[in-house]
Amino acid sequence: xTLITWNGQAQSQFLAVETAEALxxxxxxxxxxxxxxxxxxxxxxxxxxxxxxxxxxxxxxIAPFFDKVELIAIAFPSFSxxxxxxxxxxxxRAGFTGRLRASGPVIADQFADCLACGFDxxxxxxxxxxxxxxxxWLKARSTVTxxxxxxxxxxxxxxxQRRAGRGGASS
Amino acid sequence: xxxxxxxxxxxxxxxxxxxxxxxxxxxxxxxxEDEFKPLRLKNGLYLQLHAYMxxxxxxxxxxxxxxxxxxAHIAETYDKGYGHFTTRQNLQFNWPKLKDVPExxxxxxxxxxxxxxxxxxxxxxxxxxxxxxxxxxxVEDPRPTAELIRQWSSLHPEFGWLPRKxxxxxxxxxxxRAAIKVHDLGLKLKRHPDTGEIGYEVVVGGGLxxxxxxxxxxxxxxxxxxxxxxxxxxxxxxxxxxxxxxxFKARVKIxxxxxxxxxxxxRVEEEYAKLDGPTVNAPVEEVExxxxxxxxxxxxxxxxxxxxxxxxxxxxxxLDAFVRQNAFxxxxxxxxxxxxxLKPVGGVPGDMTADEMRAFADIAERYSFDELRVTHAQNLVxxxxxxxxxxxxxxxxxxxxxxxxxxxxxxxxxxxxxLDYCALATARSIPIAQEIxxxxxxxxxxxxxxxxxxxxxxxxxxxxxxxxxxxxxxxxEKNGRENYQITLGGDATENAALGERLGPGIDAExxxxxxxAIVSTYLERRQHGxxxxxxxxxxxxxxxxxxFAEVIREAAE
Ligand code: SF4
Numbered sequence: 001x002t003l004i005t006w007n008g009q010a011q012s013q014f015l016a017v018e019t020a021e022a023l024x025x026x027x028x029x030x031x032x033x034x035x036x037x038x039x040x041x042x043x044x045x046x047x048x049x050x051x052x053x054x055x056x057x058x059x060x061x062i063a064p065f066f067d068k069v070e071l072i073a074i075a076f077p078s079f080s081x082x083x084x085x086x087x088x089x090x091x092x093r094a095g096f097t098g099r100l101r102a103s104g105p106v107i108a109d110q111f112a113d114c115l116a117c118g119f120d121x122x123x124x125x126x127x128x129x130x131x132x133x134x135x136x137w138l139k140a141r142s143t144v145t146x147x148x149x150x151x152x153x154x155x156x157x158x159x160x161q162r163r164a165g166r167g168g169a170s171s
Numbered sequence: 172x173x174x175x176x177x178x179x180x181x182x183x184x185x186x187x188x189x190x191x192x193x194x195x196x197x198x199x200x201x202x203x204e205d206e207f208k209p210l211r212l213k214n215g216l217y218l219q220l221h222a223y224m225x226x227x228x229x230x231x232x233x234x235x236x237x238x239x240x241x242x243a244h245i246a247e248t249y250d251k252g253y254g255h256f257t258t259r260q261n262l263q264f265n266w267p268k269l270k271d272v273p274e275x276x277x278x279x280x281x282x283x284x285x286x287x288x289x290x291x292x293x294x295x296x297x298x299x300x301x302x303x304x305x306x307x308x309x310v311e312d313p314r315p316t317a318e319l320i321r322q323w324s325s326l327h328p329e330f331g332w333l334p335r336k337x338x339x340x341x342x343x344x345x346x347x348r349a350a351i352k353v354h355d356l357g358l359k360l361k362r363h364p365d366t367g368e369i370g371y372e373v374v375v376g377g378g379l380x381x382x383x384x385x386x387x388x389x390x391x392x393x394x395x396x397x398x399x400x401x402x403x404x405x406x407x408x409x410x411x412x413x414x415x416x417x418x419f420k421a422r423v424k425i426x427x428x429x430x431x432x433x434x435x436x437x438r439v440e441e442e443y444a445k446l447d448g449p450t451v452n453a454p455v456e457e458v459e460x461x462x463x464x465x466x467x468x469x470x471x472x473x474x475x476x477x478x479x480x481x482x483x484x485x486x487x488x489x490l491d492a493f494v495r496q497n498a499f500x501x502x503x504x505x506x507x508x509x510x511x512x513l514k515p516v517g518g519v520p521g522d523m524t525a526d527e528m529r530a531f532a533d534i535a536e537r538y539s540f541d542e543l544r545v546t547h548a549q550n551l552v553x554x555x556x557x558x559x560x561x562x563x564x565x566x567x568x569x570x571x572x573x574x575x576x577x578x579x580x581x582x583x584x585x586x587x588x589x590l591d592y593c594a595l596a597t598a599r600s601i602p603i604a605q606e607i608x609x610x611x612x613x614x615x616x617x618x619x620x621x622x623x624x625x626x627x628x629x630x631x632x633x634x635x636x637x638x639x640x641x642x643x644x645x646x647x648e649k650n651g652r653e654n655y656q657i658t659l660g661g662d663a664t665e666n667a668a669l670g671e672r673l674g675p676g677i678d679a680e681x682x683x684x685x686x687x688a689i690v691s692t693y694l695e696r697r698q699h700g701x702x703x704x705x706x707x708x709x710x711x712x713x714x715x716x717x718x719f720a721e722v723i724r725e726a727a728e
Binding site (some may be wrong): 015034082108109112131140144145148163 | 201
């Protein structure tokens with residue numbers, strides 16, 4: 001897996017584990033599926049914990065872990081499935097301030113949108129990463145410099161910039 | 172009309188650069204074909220039967236003469252000298268080369284146009300009443316709302332990968348010419364019955380395609396200021412919960428249908444309560460900034476009746492017929508809106524040559540404040556013509572071959588591209604339209620038959636909106652032959668209804684005769700000035716079914 005963050009490529013500290021056995025054997029930071037979250041917390045060593053959630057998971061089921069995990073990874077089964085973007089928004093709105101990761105075959109062309117919806121990073125399978133090296137991600141991030149929508153993490157929206165241009169009159 | 176400010180201009184340029192980069196990355200292998208496909212679709216680029224097709228957005232169907240001239244230039248330079256207006260008020264070029272597309276996009280950007288979201292699983296180009304700002308029955312011009320939505324939906328970071336496409340239409344009038352009930356989301360501007368405040372009725376879950384449905388009202392009154400936040404709530408529910416397991420069940424209409432309108436409303440309202448509306452919504456100054464662009468042009472104060480026009484009509488029957496058929500009353504005294512038909516008998520519905528575009532651009536510039544409209548019936552409109560000048564306009568249109576006096580009549584047929592162009596088609600639609608138009612080519616007869624909408628689709632995707640045609644024709648394939656199903660009684664207006672099938676499908680050759688039989692049944696049955704659709708509603712389907720069965724019996728003999 002290749003990790004891309006706002007700044008470029010990074011190293012993931014987390015090991016993805018999928019079963020209770022693997023969890024028991026793991027040392028250091030791990031990412032566990034939501035179903036193993038309790039077990040992972042109960043048997044906690046001091047290592048940081050991440051959660052892997054499906055893109056149709058309910059934010060209410062995830063919220064109890066917000067202050068107990070360092071990272072939440074939302075699975076992207078395919079790049080054309082946009083549910084993860086809405087889930088990211090909902091988790092941010094519900095108060096999650098830790099690291100938010102998009103995990104799956106996202107493409108560089110979606111990087112800016114992922115960041116805008118609240119993701120910090122993308123964890124790519126090798127196929128995509130090999131075809132779309134880091135420079136493409138950084139370029140895609142900044143090709144379109146301003147957006148119309150307000151309330152997303154893509155800087156001041158065009159509507160806000162226009163308002164500032166009018167002298168900051170409030171509505 | 173709306174003009175780009177520096178932000179809009181830069182945004183569109185950056186989108187062109189982004190797309191050019193995507194094309195380059197497809198060519199160097201960075202993007203697979205599967206990855207590139209949705210990216211090109213989101214920029215209106217299809218791969219059709221014979222070539223690429225580029226669909227250009229005409230937001231809410233409004234164009235300036237300068238823009239139309241640029242389209243003429245593109246048609247000549249990069250296509251075969253013509254373009255095709257669609258049922259969603261867009262323009263398609265059927266023969267561009269992939270390598271030329273970035274250049275075409277640059278030329279479009281030069282005149283404040285783009286192809287953003289004219290296809291793909293995203294919020295599509297927004298449509299509106301073609302008589303916006305003209306119609307007397309209008310509460311408010313729908314175009315400022317449509318423009319606000321155009322901006323808000325453009326490259327939306329969250330809603331670019333929806334389960335399926337999402338189409339929005341806006342009307343500001345009592346009589347619905349924007350077909351809001353058969354869109355994924357329809358907005359109707361209205362006044363609050365008690366306070367007089369302006370807001371929207373919100374309709375969701377309409378649509379045609381293989382499962383046609385009439386939309387449901389999910390909000391009786393949404394205050395104007397809350398529009399974008401409420402749309403965000405609707406889109407978030409759809410993006411999160413719309414089906415993705417079957418592309419034929421992925422439109423929002425299926426979600427609304429499966430969970431019920433009430434539950435859908437509950438989920439939207441729950442989401443709406445959670446989101447931070449004031450952040451999302453456009454500030455009132457922004458709404459006013461956009462609205463100012465749509466202020467009425469500098470009309471002259473004129474008497475409401477033009478004696479000059481009356482006299483000219485009395486002297487020239489062709490002019491009289493044109494005005495009677497193609498004129499639409501203008502709210503401004505002394506002015507009129509003229510529908511310009513792109514349906515000459517024997518022509519391809521919606522096609523326009525570069526020469527016609529230029530001639531028409533000149534007419535719009537000189538006689539209609541430099542503005543023209545595209546209708547969802549694949550025609551054009553000169554929105555603000557002085558009645559005194561109608562004879563001159565008519566002469567100019569005639570010289571350009573654009574004076575067909577058939578707006579709304581039996582030969583004003585909507586037809587999708589069908590098997591002549593479309594990769595999904597199961598049958599031809601354009602030749603069927605041409606044959607029917609020939610059958611009814613007599614102008615006096617057309618006028619006698621009166622308003623009658625025929626809509627033709629070349630497959631069940633229903634781009635020709637056949638379900639809501641007074642007469643709908645659906646081309647299918649049966650045992651290797653084209654086979655056409657005829658429906659009756661569809662309606663896309665505020666009385667929205669889906670047509671019902673008259674009987675088994677018929678061969679292409681039998682279609683004009685079947686339409687003839689249906690029309691004859693109407694003429695026999697109509698009562699004092701009833702329009703076709705009114706007779707169908709009153710008399711029901713039975714007499715038409717009988718006539719249709721007779722056609723089939725005769726064909727079998
Ligand atoms: S209705 Fe079918 S044939 Fe016609 S344009 Fe749409 S997809 Fe193509």
